[in-house]
Amino acid sequence: MGAGLKAAVAGKGQARTVIVGLANDHLGYFASPDGLKRGGYEADMSFYGPKMGETFERAFERLVTFVDPWGM
Numbered sequence: 001m002g003a004g005l006k007a008a009v010a011g012k013g014q015a016r017t018v019i020v021g022l023a024n025d026h027l028g029y030f031a032s033p034d035g036l037k038r039g040g041y042e043a044d045m046s047f048y049g050p051k052m053g054e055t056f057e058r059a060f061e062r063l064v065t066f067v068d069p070w071g072m
Contacts (some may be wrong), residue, residue, distance in 0.1 A: 001030065001032055002019040004020060004057060008060065014064075030056045032053040045059040
């Protein structure tokens, strides 16, 4: 999902993006439907079902706004 988020940001003109997550987060993982099908730790720790990753990506894309604090 991180690669998809970076691509969404790059499409809005941002040259560099860093994805940061929190360790031991109570929300678990937001996995894509494909990630859930593959299984493994991330899928086992994805508590909100197969649509949560997609829902998160849509919300993220709506929130992406860039403000240049230096006016460059």
